[in-house]
Amino acid sequence: MTTTTPAEPSSDLLRPHAEQAFAHELAALAAADDRPRPPGWQLSPAAVVSYLLGGTLPDGTVVTPKYVGPRRLVEVAVATLATDRALLLLGVPGTAKTWVSEHLAAAISGTSALVVQGTSGTGDDALRYGWNYARLLTEGPTPAALVESPVMSAMRTARIARIEELTRIPSDVQDALISILSEKSLPVPELATEVQAAKGFNVIATANDRDRGVNDLSSALRRRFNTVVLPLPATEDEEVEIVARRVAQLGSSLELPTAPAAAEEIRRVVTVFRELRSGRTSDGRTQLKSPSGTLSTAEAISVLTGGLALAAHFGDGVLRSADVAAGILGAVVKDPVADKAVWTEYLEAVVRERSGWADFYRACREVSG
Structure with missing residues:
Protein backbone atom coordinates (compact mmCIF):
# COMPACT_ATOMS: atom_id res chain seq x y z
CA MET A 1 0.00 0.00 0.00
CA THR A 2 1.35 3.42 -0.92
CA THR A 3 1.63 5.78 2.02
CA THR A 4 0.93 9.47 1.68
CA THR A 5 2.36 12.35 3.60
CA PRO A 6 -0.20 14.53 5.41
CA ALA A 7 -0.37 18.20 4.65
CA GLU A 8 1.78 20.41 6.81
CA PRO A 9 -0.11 22.13 9.61
CA SER A 10 -0.29 25.87 9.18
CA SER A 11 1.49 26.66 12.43
CA ASP A 12 4.81 26.12 14.11
CA LEU A 13 3.33 23.91 16.81
CA LEU A 14 5.54 21.01 17.80
CA ARG A 15 2.62 18.64 18.14
CA PRO A 16 -0.62 19.97 16.59
CA HIS A 17 -3.91 18.45 17.67
CA ALA A 18 -5.46 16.07 15.16
CA GLU A 19 -8.08 18.63 14.16
CA GLN A 20 -5.29 21.10 13.36
CA ALA A 21 -2.93 18.75 11.52
CA PHE A 22 -5.71 17.21 9.41
CA ALA A 23 -8.06 20.19 9.14
CA HIS A 24 -8.12 20.01 5.33
CA GLU A 25 -9.20 16.36 5.39
CA LEU A 26 -11.93 17.00 7.95
CA ALA A 27 -13.22 19.96 5.93
CA ALA A 28 -13.26 17.93 2.71
CA LEU A 29 -15.07 15.04 4.41
CA ALA A 30 -17.67 17.43 5.84
CA ALA A 31 -18.26 18.97 2.43
CA ALA A 32 -18.75 15.57 0.78
CA ASP A 33 -20.72 14.03 3.64
CA ASP A 34 -24.38 13.59 2.71
CA ARG A 35 -25.31 10.97 5.31
CA PRO A 36 -27.24 11.59 8.54
CA ARG A 37 -25.23 12.94 11.44
CA PRO A 38 -26.09 12.20 15.08
CA PRO A 39 -26.89 15.29 17.18
CA GLY A 40 -23.78 17.32 17.89
CA TRP A 41 -21.57 15.43 15.43
CA GLN A 42 -19.43 17.22 12.85
CA LEU A 43 -19.48 14.20 10.52
CA SER A 44 -21.67 11.17 9.94
CA PRO A 45 -20.50 7.86 11.43
CA ALA A 46 -19.57 6.62 7.95
CA ALA A 47 -17.43 9.71 7.31
CA VAL A 48 -15.72 9.28 10.70
CA VAL A 49 -14.76 5.74 9.71
CA SER A 50 -13.45 7.04 6.38
CA TYR A 51 -11.36 9.62 8.26
CA LEU A 52 -9.83 6.91 10.46
CA LEU A 53 -9.20 4.34 7.74
CA GLY A 54 -8.45 6.63 4.80
CA GLY A 55 -9.53 6.76 1.19
CA THR A 56 -10.04 9.13 -1.75
CA LEU A 57 -13.00 11.50 -1.88
CA PRO A 58 -14.97 12.31 -5.05
CA ASP A 59 -13.16 15.65 -5.35
CA GLY A 60 -9.80 13.86 -5.34
CA THR A 61 -8.86 14.68 -1.75
CA VAL A 62 -6.72 11.89 -0.29
CA VAL A 63 -7.69 11.03 3.28
CA THR A 64 -4.67 9.45 4.95
CA PRO A 65 -5.23 6.38 7.11
CA LYS A 66 -4.95 7.17 10.81
CA TYR A 67 -5.37 3.56 11.90
CA VAL A 68 -4.33 0.36 10.17
CA GLY A 69 -6.35 -2.54 11.47
CA PRO A 70 -9.69 -4.33 11.24
CA ARG A 71 -12.39 -2.09 9.79
CA ARG A 72 -15.05 -3.71 11.93
CA LEU A 73 -13.31 -2.59 15.13
CA VAL A 74 -13.44 1.03 13.99
CA GLU A 75 -17.08 0.70 12.96
CA VAL A 76 -18.01 -0.75 16.36
CA ALA A 77 -16.13 2.05 18.15
CA VAL A 78 -17.87 4.76 16.10
CA ALA A 79 -21.29 3.12 16.43
CA THR A 80 -20.82 2.96 20.21
CA LEU A 81 -20.23 6.71 20.38
CA ALA A 82 -23.47 7.27 18.48
CA THR A 83 -25.36 5.60 21.36
CA ASP A 84 -25.56 6.49 25.05
CA ARG A 85 -22.74 4.09 25.97
CA ALA A 86 -19.19 5.26 26.52
CA LEU A 87 -16.26 3.69 24.68
CA LEU A 88 -13.30 1.96 26.33
CA LEU A 89 -10.30 1.31 24.06
CA LEU A 90 -8.36 -1.52 25.65
CA GLY A 91 -5.02 -2.95 24.60
CA VAL A 92 -1.39 -3.43 25.47
CA PRO A 93 0.87 -0.34 25.35
CA GLY A 94 1.59 0.81 21.83
CA THR A 95 -1.60 -0.36 20.13
CA ALA A 96 -2.59 3.21 19.13
CA LYS A 97 -5.30 3.63 21.79
CA THR A 98 -4.49 7.30 22.40
CA TRP A 99 -4.02 7.95 18.69
CA VAL A 100 -7.42 6.46 17.84
CA SER A 101 -9.07 8.27 20.76
CA GLU A 102 -7.70 11.62 19.62
CA HIS A 103 -8.80 11.18 16.01
CA LEU A 104 -12.26 9.96 16.96
CA ALA A 105 -12.81 13.03 19.13
CA ALA A 106 -11.44 15.34 16.42
CA ALA A 107 -13.71 13.90 13.74
CA ILE A 108 -16.84 13.76 15.87
CA SER A 109 -16.56 16.93 17.96
CA GLY A 110 -14.09 19.05 16.06
CA THR A 111 -11.77 19.08 19.07
CA SER A 112 -9.65 16.48 20.80
CA ALA A 113 -8.50 18.85 23.55
CA LEU A 114 -11.06 17.91 26.24
CA VAL A 115 -8.79 15.32 27.80
CA VAL A 116 -7.98 14.03 31.29
CA GLN A 117 -4.59 12.35 31.64
CA GLY A 118 -4.93 9.58 34.17
CA THR A 119 -2.20 9.16 36.80
CA SER A 120 -2.05 7.88 40.36
CA GLY A 121 -2.42 11.51 41.47
CA THR A 122 -5.53 12.30 39.41
CA GLY A 123 -8.18 13.64 41.74
CA ASP A 124 -11.94 13.82 41.73
CA ASP A 125 -11.85 17.39 40.42
CA ALA A 126 -10.24 16.24 37.17
CA LEU A 127 -13.40 14.29 36.32
CA ARG A 128 -16.03 16.49 37.96
CA TYR A 129 -15.11 20.10 38.79
CA GLY A 130 -12.88 22.19 41.02
CA TRP A 131 -12.74 25.71 42.39
CA ASN A 132 -10.73 28.86 41.91
CA TYR A 133 -9.77 29.10 45.57
CA ALA A 134 -8.91 32.79 45.45
CA ARG A 135 -12.43 33.58 44.27
CA LEU A 136 -13.94 30.93 46.53
CA LEU A 137 -12.42 32.60 49.59
CA THR A 138 -13.57 36.07 48.61
CA GLU A 139 -16.93 35.30 46.98
CA GLY A 140 -17.91 31.91 48.30
CA PRO A 141 -19.19 29.20 45.94
CA THR A 142 -20.37 31.03 42.83
CA PRO A 143 -20.58 30.05 39.17
CA ALA A 144 -17.60 32.34 38.50
CA ALA A 145 -15.48 30.46 41.03
CA LEU A 146 -16.29 27.06 39.51
CA VAL A 147 -13.54 25.43 37.40
CA GLU A 148 -14.98 22.99 34.90
CA SER A 149 -13.29 19.68 34.25
CA PRO A 150 -12.89 18.57 30.62
CA VAL A 151 -15.75 16.13 31.25
CA MET A 152 -18.07 18.87 32.49
CA SER A 153 -17.13 21.08 29.53
CA ALA A 154 -17.88 18.22 27.14
CA MET A 155 -21.27 17.64 28.77
CA ARG A 156 -22.21 21.29 28.47
CA THR A 157 -21.00 21.74 24.87
CA ALA A 158 -22.09 18.36 23.40
CA ARG A 159 -18.59 17.07 22.74
CA ILE A 160 -16.42 14.04 23.33
CA ALA A 161 -14.33 13.91 26.52
CA ARG A 162 -11.20 11.76 26.49
CA ILE A 163 -9.82 10.00 29.57
CA GLU A 164 -6.36 8.58 28.97
CA GLU A 165 -5.03 5.68 31.07
CA LEU A 166 -8.24 5.25 33.05
CA THR A 167 -6.81 2.32 35.00
CA ARG A 168 -4.04 4.52 36.40
CA ILE A 169 -6.62 6.68 38.17
CA PRO A 170 -7.38 5.56 41.76
CA SER A 171 -10.47 3.35 41.96
CA ASP A 172 -12.48 5.72 44.17
CA VAL A 173 -11.87 8.55 41.67
CA GLN A 174 -12.78 6.33 38.71
CA ASP A 175 -16.18 5.71 40.25
CA ALA A 176 -17.05 9.41 39.94
CA LEU A 177 -17.77 8.51 36.31
CA ILE A 178 -20.54 6.07 37.17
CA SER A 179 -23.25 8.65 37.78
CA ILE A 180 -22.02 10.82 34.91
CA LEU A 181 -22.29 7.95 32.44
CA SER A 182 -25.55 6.63 33.89
CA GLU A 183 -27.51 9.80 34.57
CA LYS A 184 -25.79 12.01 31.99
CA SER A 185 -25.74 14.76 34.59
CA LEU A 186 -23.19 16.19 37.01
CA PRO A 187 -24.60 17.66 40.23
CA VAL A 188 -22.97 20.74 41.75
CA PRO A 189 -24.46 20.69 45.28
CA GLU A 190 -22.51 23.77 46.37
CA LEU A 191 -24.50 25.78 43.81
CA ALA A 192 -27.72 23.76 44.16
CA THR A 193 -27.62 23.02 40.45
CA GLU A 194 -26.41 20.45 37.93
CA VAL A 195 -24.97 20.25 34.44
CA GLN A 196 -27.01 18.01 32.16
CA ALA A 197 -25.29 16.54 29.14
CA ALA A 198 -26.30 17.93 25.78
CA LYS A 199 -26.91 15.52 22.90
CA GLY A 200 -23.54 14.69 21.37
CA PHE A 201 -21.73 14.22 24.68
CA ASN A 202 -19.85 10.98 25.24
CA VAL A 203 -16.63 9.65 26.75
CA ILE A 204 -13.72 7.76 25.21
CA ALA A 205 -11.42 6.14 27.75
CA THR A 206 -8.21 4.22 27.13
CA ALA A 207 -6.69 1.58 29.38
CA ASN A 208 -4.32 -1.33 29.46
CA ASP A 209 -4.25 -4.17 31.95
CA ARG A 210 -0.73 -5.48 31.36
CA ASP A 211 1.22 -2.56 32.78
CA ARG A 212 2.29 -2.02 36.37
CA GLY A 213 0.45 0.33 38.67
CA VAL A 214 -3.01 -0.20 37.23
CA ASN A 215 -6.29 -0.11 39.15
CA ASP A 216 -8.94 -2.52 37.94
CA LEU A 217 -12.24 -0.99 36.90
CA SER A 218 -15.19 -1.87 39.08
CA SER A 219 -17.86 -4.04 37.48
CA ALA A 220 -20.31 -1.14 37.82
CA LEU A 221 -18.03 1.15 35.83
CA ARG A 222 -17.19 -1.47 33.21
CA ARG A 223 -20.90 -1.91 32.50
CA ARG A 224 -21.08 1.74 31.47
CA PHE A 225 -18.54 1.17 28.71
CA ASN A 226 -18.55 -0.78 25.50
CA THR A 227 -15.04 -2.23 25.30
CA VAL A 228 -13.14 -2.45 22.02
CA VAL A 229 -9.82 -4.28 22.21
CA LEU A 230 -7.19 -2.90 19.84
CA PRO A 231 -4.79 -5.67 18.78
CA LEU A 232 -1.15 -5.48 17.87
CA PRO A 233 -0.56 -5.32 14.09
CA ALA A 234 -1.41 -8.71 12.64
CA THR A 235 1.40 -8.95 10.08
Whole structure:
Protein backbone atom coordinates (compact mmCIF):
# COMPACT_ATOMS: atom_id res chain seq x y z
CA MET A 1 0.00 0.00 0.00
CA THR A 2 1.35 3.42 -0.92
CA THR A 3 1.63 5.78 2.02
CA THR A 4 0.93 9.47 1.68
CA THR A 5 2.36 12.35 3.60
CA PRO A 6 -0.20 14.53 5.41
CA ALA A 7 -0.37 18.20 4.65
CA GLU A 8 1.78 20.41 6.81
CA PRO A 9 -0.11 22.13 9.61
CA SER A 10 -0.29 25.87 9.18
CA SER A 11 1.49 26.66 12.43
CA ASP A 12 4.81 26.12 14.11
CA LEU A 13 3.33 23.91 16.81
CA LEU A 14 5.54 21.01 17.80
CA ARG A 15 2.62 18.64 18.14
CA PRO A 16 -0.62 19.97 16.59
CA HIS A 17 -3.91 18.45 17.67
CA ALA A 18 -5.46 16.07 15.16
CA GLU A 19 -8.08 18.63 14.16
CA GLN A 20 -5.29 21.10 13.36
CA ALA A 21 -2.93 18.75 11.52
CA PHE A 22 -5.71 17.21 9.41
CA ALA A 23 -8.06 20.19 9.14
CA HIS A 24 -8.12 20.01 5.33
CA GLU A 25 -9.20 16.36 5.39
CA LEU A 26 -11.93 17.00 7.95
CA ALA A 27 -13.22 19.96 5.93
CA ALA A 28 -13.26 17.93 2.71
CA LEU A 29 -15.07 15.04 4.41
CA ALA A 30 -17.67 17.43 5.84
CA ALA A 31 -18.26 18.97 2.43
CA ALA A 32 -18.75 15.57 0.78
CA ASP A 33 -20.72 14.03 3.64
CA ASP A 34 -24.38 13.59 2.71
CA ARG A 35 -25.31 10.97 5.31
CA PRO A 36 -27.24 11.59 8.54
CA ARG A 37 -25.23 12.94 11.44
CA PRO A 38 -26.09 12.20 15.08
CA PRO A 39 -26.89 15.29 17.18
CA GLY A 40 -23.78 17.32 17.89
CA TRP A 41 -21.57 15.43 15.43
CA GLN A 42 -19.43 17.22 12.85
CA LEU A 43 -19.48 14.20 10.52
CA SER A 44 -21.67 11.17 9.94
CA PRO A 45 -20.50 7.86 11.43
CA ALA A 46 -19.57 6.62 7.95
CA ALA A 47 -17.43 9.71 7.31
CA VAL A 48 -15.72 9.28 10.70
CA VAL A 49 -14.76 5.74 9.71
CA SER A 50 -13.45 7.04 6.38
CA TYR A 51 -11.36 9.62 8.26
CA LEU A 52 -9.83 6.91 10.46
CA LEU A 53 -9.20 4.34 7.74
CA GLY A 54 -8.45 6.63 4.80
CA GLY A 55 -9.53 6.76 1.19
CA THR A 56 -10.04 9.13 -1.75
CA LEU A 57 -13.00 11.50 -1.88
CA PRO A 58 -14.97 12.31 -5.05
CA ASP A 59 -13.16 15.65 -5.35
CA GLY A 60 -9.80 13.86 -5.34
CA THR A 61 -8.86 14.68 -1.75
CA VAL A 62 -6.72 11.89 -0.29
CA VAL A 63 -7.69 11.03 3.28
CA THR A 64 -4.67 9.45 4.95
CA PRO A 65 -5.23 6.38 7.11
CA LYS A 66 -4.95 7.17 10.81
CA TYR A 67 -5.37 3.56 11.90
CA VAL A 68 -4.33 0.36 10.17
CA GLY A 69 -6.35 -2.54 11.47
CA PRO A 70 -9.69 -4.33 11.24
CA ARG A 71 -12.39 -2.09 9.79
CA ARG A 72 -15.05 -3.71 11.93
CA LEU A 73 -13.31 -2.59 15.13
CA VAL A 74 -13.44 1.03 13.99
CA GLU A 75 -17.08 0.70 12.96
CA VAL A 76 -18.01 -0.75 16.36
CA ALA A 77 -16.13 2.05 18.15
CA VAL A 78 -17.87 4.76 16.10
CA ALA A 79 -21.29 3.12 16.43
CA THR A 80 -20.82 2.96 20.21
CA LEU A 81 -20.23 6.71 20.38
CA ALA A 82 -23.47 7.27 18.48
CA THR A 83 -25.36 5.60 21.36
CA ASP A 84 -25.56 6.49 25.05
CA ARG A 85 -22.74 4.09 25.97
CA ALA A 86 -19.19 5.26 26.52
CA LEU A 87 -16.26 3.69 24.68
CA LEU A 88 -13.30 1.96 26.33
CA LEU A 89 -10.30 1.31 24.06
CA LEU A 90 -8.36 -1.52 25.65
CA GLY A 91 -5.02 -2.95 24.60
CA VAL A 92 -1.39 -3.43 25.47
CA PRO A 93 0.87 -0.34 25.35
CA GLY A 94 1.59 0.81 21.83
CA THR A 95 -1.60 -0.36 20.13
CA ALA A 96 -2.59 3.21 19.13
CA LYS A 97 -5.30 3.63 21.79
CA THR A 98 -4.49 7.30 22.40
CA TRP A 99 -4.02 7.95 18.69
CA VAL A 100 -7.42 6.46 17.84
CA SER A 101 -9.07 8.27 20.76
CA GLU A 102 -7.70 11.62 19.62
CA HIS A 103 -8.80 11.18 16.01
CA LEU A 104 -12.26 9.96 16.96
CA ALA A 105 -12.81 13.03 19.13
CA ALA A 106 -11.44 15.34 16.42
CA ALA A 107 -13.71 13.90 13.74
CA ILE A 108 -16.84 13.76 15.87
CA SER A 109 -16.56 16.93 17.96
CA GLY A 110 -14.09 19.05 16.06
CA THR A 111 -11.77 19.08 19.07
CA SER A 112 -9.65 16.48 20.80
CA ALA A 113 -8.50 18.85 23.55
CA LEU A 114 -11.06 17.91 26.24
CA VAL A 115 -8.79 15.32 27.80
CA VAL A 116 -7.98 14.03 31.29
CA GLN A 117 -4.59 12.35 31.64
CA GLY A 118 -4.93 9.58 34.17
CA THR A 119 -2.20 9.16 36.80
CA SER A 120 -2.05 7.88 40.36
CA GLY A 121 -2.42 11.51 41.47
CA THR A 122 -5.53 12.30 39.41
CA GLY A 123 -8.18 13.64 41.74
CA ASP A 124 -11.94 13.82 41.73
CA ASP A 125 -11.85 17.39 40.42
CA ALA A 126 -10.24 16.24 37.17
CA LEU A 127 -13.40 14.29 36.32
CA ARG A 128 -16.03 16.49 37.96
CA TYR A 129 -15.11 20.10 38.79
CA GLY A 130 -12.88 22.19 41.02
CA TRP A 131 -12.74 25.71 42.39
CA ASN A 132 -10.73 28.86 41.91
CA TYR A 133 -9.77 29.10 45.57
CA ALA A 134 -8.91 32.79 45.45
CA ARG A 135 -12.43 33.58 44.27
CA LEU A 136 -13.94 30.93 46.53
CA LEU A 137 -12.42 32.60 49.59
CA THR A 138 -13.57 36.07 48.61
CA GLU A 139 -16.93 35.30 46.98
CA GLY A 140 -17.91 31.91 48.30
CA PRO A 141 -19.19 29.20 45.94
CA THR A 142 -20.37 31.03 42.83
CA PRO A 143 -20.58 30.05 39.17
CA ALA A 144 -17.60 32.34 38.50
CA ALA A 145 -15.48 30.46 41.03
CA LEU A 146 -16.29 27.06 39.51
CA VAL A 147 -13.54 25.43 37.40
CA GLU A 148 -14.98 22.99 34.90
CA SER A 149 -13.29 19.68 34.25
CA PRO A 150 -12.89 18.57 30.62
CA VAL A 151 -15.75 16.13 31.25
CA MET A 152 -18.07 18.87 32.49
CA SER A 153 -17.13 21.08 29.53
CA ALA A 154 -17.88 18.22 27.14
CA MET A 155 -21.27 17.64 28.77
CA ARG A 156 -22.21 21.29 28.47
CA THR A 157 -21.00 21.74 24.87
CA ALA A 158 -22.09 18.36 23.40
CA ARG A 159 -18.59 17.07 22.74
CA ILE A 160 -16.42 14.04 23.33
CA ALA A 161 -14.33 13.91 26.52
CA ARG A 162 -11.20 11.76 26.49
CA ILE A 163 -9.82 10.00 29.57
CA GLU A 164 -6.36 8.58 28.97
CA GLU A 165 -5.03 5.68 31.07
CA LEU A 166 -8.24 5.25 33.05
CA THR A 167 -6.81 2.32 35.00
CA ARG A 168 -4.04 4.52 36.40
CA ILE A 169 -6.62 6.68 38.17
CA PRO A 170 -7.38 5.56 41.76
CA SER A 171 -10.47 3.35 41.96
CA ASP A 172 -12.48 5.72 44.17
CA VAL A 173 -11.87 8.55 41.67
CA GLN A 174 -12.78 6.33 38.71
CA ASP A 175 -16.18 5.71 40.25
CA ALA A 176 -17.05 9.41 39.94
CA LEU A 177 -17.77 8.51 36.31
CA ILE A 178 -20.54 6.07 37.17
CA SER A 179 -23.25 8.65 37.78
CA ILE A 180 -22.02 10.82 34.91
CA LEU A 181 -22.29 7.95 32.44
CA SER A 182 -25.55 6.63 33.89
CA GLU A 183 -27.51 9.80 34.57
CA LYS A 184 -25.79 12.01 31.99
CA SER A 185 -25.74 14.76 34.59
CA LEU A 186 -23.19 16.19 37.01
CA PRO A 187 -24.60 17.66 40.23
CA VAL A 188 -22.97 20.74 41.75
CA PRO A 189 -24.46 20.69 45.28
CA GLU A 190 -22.51 23.77 46.37
CA LEU A 191 -24.50 25.78 43.81
CA ALA A 192 -27.72 23.76 44.16
CA THR A 193 -27.62 23.02 40.45
CA GLU A 194 -26.41 20.45 37.93
CA VAL A 195 -24.97 20.25 34.44
CA GLN A 196 -27.01 18.01 32.16
CA ALA A 197 -25.29 16.54 29.14
CA ALA A 198 -26.30 17.93 25.78
CA LYS A 199 -26.91 15.52 22.90
CA GLY A 200 -23.54 14.69 21.37
CA PHE A 201 -21.73 14.22 24.68
CA ASN A 202 -19.85 10.98 25.24
CA VAL A 203 -16.63 9.65 26.75
CA ILE A 204 -13.72 7.76 25.21
CA ALA A 205 -11.42 6.14 27.75
CA THR A 206 -8.21 4.22 27.13
CA ALA A 207 -6.69 1.58 29.38
CA ASN A 208 -4.32 -1.33 29.46
CA ASP A 209 -4.25 -4.17 31.95
CA ARG A 210 -0.73 -5.48 31.36
CA ASP A 211 1.22 -2.56 32.78
CA ARG A 212 2.29 -2.02 36.37
CA GLY A 213 0.45 0.33 38.67
CA VAL A 214 -3.01 -0.20 37.23
CA ASN A 215 -6.29 -0.11 39.15
CA ASP A 216 -8.94 -2.52 37.94
CA LEU A 217 -12.24 -0.99 36.90
CA SER A 218 -15.19 -1.87 39.08
CA SER A 219 -17.86 -4.04 37.48
CA ALA A 220 -20.31 -1.14 37.82
CA LEU A 221 -18.03 1.15 35.83
CA ARG A 222 -17.19 -1.47 33.21
CA ARG A 223 -20.90 -1.91 32.50
CA ARG A 224 -21.08 1.74 31.47
CA PHE A 225 -18.54 1.17 28.71
CA ASN A 226 -18.55 -0.78 25.50
CA THR A 227 -15.04 -2.23 25.30
CA VAL A 228 -13.14 -2.45 22.02
CA VAL A 229 -9.82 -4.28 22.21
CA LEU A 230 -7.19 -2.90 19.84
CA PRO A 231 -4.79 -5.67 18.78
CA LEU A 232 -1.15 -5.48 17.87
CA PRO A 233 -0.56 -5.32 14.09
CA ALA A 234 -1.41 -8.71 12.64
CA THR A 235 1.40 -8.95 10.08
CA GLU A 236 4.89 -7.62 9.64
CA ASP A 237 3.88 -5.69 6.52
CA GLU A 238 1.04 -4.03 8.42
CA GLU A 239 3.34 -2.99 11.24
CA VAL A 240 5.98 -1.72 8.80
CA GLU A 241 3.32 0.40 7.12
CA ILE A 242 2.20 1.89 10.43
CA VAL A 243 5.74 2.61 11.58
CA ALA A 244 6.81 4.09 8.23
CA ARG A 245 3.83 6.45 8.15
CA ARG A 246 4.25 7.67 11.72
CA VAL A 247 8.02 8.09 11.35
CA ALA A 248 7.44 10.18 8.22
CA GLN A 249 4.85 12.31 10.03
CA LEU A 250 7.05 12.85 13.07
CA GLY A 251 10.09 13.56 10.93
CA SER A 252 8.12 16.18 9.02
CA SER A 253 6.83 17.76 12.23
CA LEU A 254 10.35 17.90 13.67
CA GLU A 255 11.70 19.17 10.33
CA LEU A 256 14.17 16.33 10.02
CA PRO A 257 15.58 15.77 6.53
CA THR A 258 13.89 12.97 4.61
CA ALA A 259 16.07 9.89 4.98
CA PRO A 260 16.65 8.05 1.71
CA ALA A 261 16.54 4.25 1.74
CA ALA A 262 15.06 4.16 5.26
CA ALA A 263 12.70 1.30 4.39
CA GLU A 264 15.35 -1.37 5.02
CA GLU A 265 16.09 -0.18 8.56
CA ILE A 266 12.40 0.28 9.33
CA ARG A 267 11.69 -3.31 8.37
CA ARG A 268 14.72 -4.52 10.32
CA VAL A 269 13.60 -2.77 13.53
CA VAL A 270 10.06 -4.09 13.13
CA THR A 271 11.39 -7.61 12.53
CA VAL A 272 13.51 -7.48 15.71
CA PHE A 273 10.60 -6.20 17.78
CA ARG A 274 8.12 -8.76 16.45
CA GLU A 275 10.50 -11.69 16.91
CA LEU A 276 11.42 -10.81 20.48
CA ARG A 277 7.79 -9.98 21.29
CA SER A 278 6.47 -13.30 19.97
CA GLY A 279 9.34 -15.45 21.24
CA ARG A 280 10.22 -16.96 17.89
CA THR A 281 11.90 -15.97 14.63
CA SER A 282 9.77 -14.89 11.69
CA ASP A 283 10.33 -18.22 9.91
CA GLY A 284 9.12 -20.08 13.02
CA ARG A 285 12.23 -22.23 13.22
CA THR A 286 13.89 -20.81 16.34
CA GLN A 287 12.32 -20.27 19.76
CA LEU A 288 13.48 -17.14 21.57
CA LYS A 289 13.31 -15.73 25.05
CA SER A 290 11.29 -12.52 25.32
CA PRO A 291 12.47 -9.48 27.29
CA SER A 292 10.45 -7.90 30.09
CA GLY A 293 9.33 -4.87 28.04
CA THR A 294 6.36 -4.72 25.68
CA LEU A 295 8.35 -3.80 22.54
CA SER A 296 5.34 -1.98 21.17
CA THR A 297 4.84 -0.40 17.79
CA ALA A 298 5.09 2.99 19.50
CA GLU A 299 8.56 2.09 20.79
CA ALA A 300 9.66 1.07 17.29
CA ILE A 301 8.51 4.46 16.02
CA SER A 302 10.51 6.17 18.78
CA VAL A 303 13.65 4.16 17.98
CA LEU A 304 13.47 5.05 14.30
CA THR A 305 12.68 8.73 14.90
CA GLY A 306 15.72 8.93 17.18
CA GLY A 307 17.76 7.22 14.50
CA LEU A 308 16.63 9.77 11.92
CA ALA A 309 17.77 12.57 14.23
CA LEU A 310 21.19 10.95 14.60
CA ALA A 311 21.51 10.45 10.85
CA ALA A 312 20.43 14.03 10.13
CA HIS A 313 22.56 15.82 12.71
CA PHE A 314 25.57 13.56 13.17
CA GLY A 315 25.73 11.58 9.95
CA ASP A 316 25.20 12.00 6.25
CA GLY A 317 21.40 11.90 6.41
CA VAL A 318 21.12 8.23 5.46
CA LEU A 319 19.53 6.06 8.15
CA ARG A 320 21.90 3.19 8.94
CA SER A 321 22.15 0.38 11.45
CA ALA A 322 24.44 2.39 13.71
CA ASP A 323 21.74 5.05 14.03
CA VAL A 324 19.12 2.65 15.41
CA ALA A 325 21.30 0.23 17.39
CA ALA A 326 21.44 2.25 20.62
CA GLY A 327 17.70 2.93 20.49
CA ILE A 328 16.92 -0.76 20.09
CA LEU A 329 19.20 -1.61 23.01
CA GLY A 330 17.38 0.89 25.20
CA ALA A 331 13.99 -0.47 24.15
CA VAL A 332 14.88 -4.12 24.72
CA VAL A 333 17.06 -3.98 27.84
CA LYS A 334 14.84 -2.69 30.63
CA ASP A 335 16.20 -5.17 33.17
CA PRO A 336 20.02 -4.83 33.04
CA VAL A 337 20.57 -8.50 33.92
CA ALA A 338 17.76 -10.65 32.53
CA ASP A 339 17.05 -8.54 29.43
CA LYS A 340 20.75 -8.16 28.65
CA ALA A 341 21.06 -11.94 28.53
CA VAL A 342 18.02 -12.21 26.24
CA TRP A 343 19.42 -9.55 23.91
CA THR A 344 22.89 -11.08 23.77
CA GLU A 345 21.48 -14.51 22.98
CA TYR A 346 19.32 -13.05 20.21
CA LEU A 347 22.29 -11.22 18.68
CA GLU A 348 24.50 -14.29 18.67
CA ALA A 349 21.94 -16.92 17.72
CA VAL A 350 19.86 -14.99 15.20
CA VAL A 351 21.29 -11.65 14.08
CA ARG A 352 24.87 -12.82 13.51
CA GLU A 353 23.70 -15.67 11.28
CA ARG A 354 21.23 -13.67 9.23
CA SER A 355 22.22 -12.76 5.69
CA GLY A 356 22.56 -9.03 5.06
CA TRP A 357 22.53 -8.14 8.77
CA ALA A 358 26.29 -7.98 9.36
CA ASP A 359 26.37 -4.18 9.75
CA PHE A 360 23.45 -4.31 12.16
CA TYR A 361 25.14 -7.05 14.20
CA ARG A 362 28.38 -5.06 14.49
CA ALA A 363 26.54 -1.86 15.45
CA CYS A 364 24.54 -3.64 18.13
CA ARG A 365 27.59 -5.39 19.56
CA GLU A 366 29.42 -2.08 19.72
CA VAL A 367 26.73 -0.35 21.77
CA SER A 368 26.00 -3.44 23.87
CA GLY A 369 29.55 -3.49 25.25
